[in-house]
Amino acid sequence: MAKQKWNDLSGGQKGAIIAAxxxxxxxxxxxxxxxxxxxxxxxxxxxxxxxxxxxLVNSMGLLPGLYLVFGRRRTALD
Structure with missing residues (x-):
């Protein structure tokens, strides 16, 4: 698959990238x-x-999500 330039993307594709x-x-x-x-x-x-x-790790939201779910110990207030 060839790389596309930003200007070659549709408005929806650009919007999806910006949202992500x-x-x-x-x-x-x-x-x-x-x-x-x-x-x-x-x-x-x-x-x-x-x-x-x-x-440092670019994980498309995966690593922050892992930290928020598994990296924190539950306290009495959670």
Whole structure:
């Protein structure tokens, strides 16, 4: 499959890409803020590893989603 240039994409394709990028950015901000403010004993795994992954790995929202579902320990308030 040949790469398409941005100008060759339809309006719907451009919109889908922008929407996916916005969702990914929102999830990254949410997960990063949660990780930064959560005590290390409430995080499953090392905080530095989650932080590095959230900062460097482009996972199309998968890694932030994994952190939000599996990376946080449940507290009495959750």
């Amino acid at each position: 990028a916005a969702v990914d950015a929102g999830l990254r901000v949410w997960a990063g803020r949660d990780l930064a403010t959560r005590p290390k004993d409430e995080v499953n795994g090392p905080k530095w590893l989650w932080g590095t992954g959230l900062s």
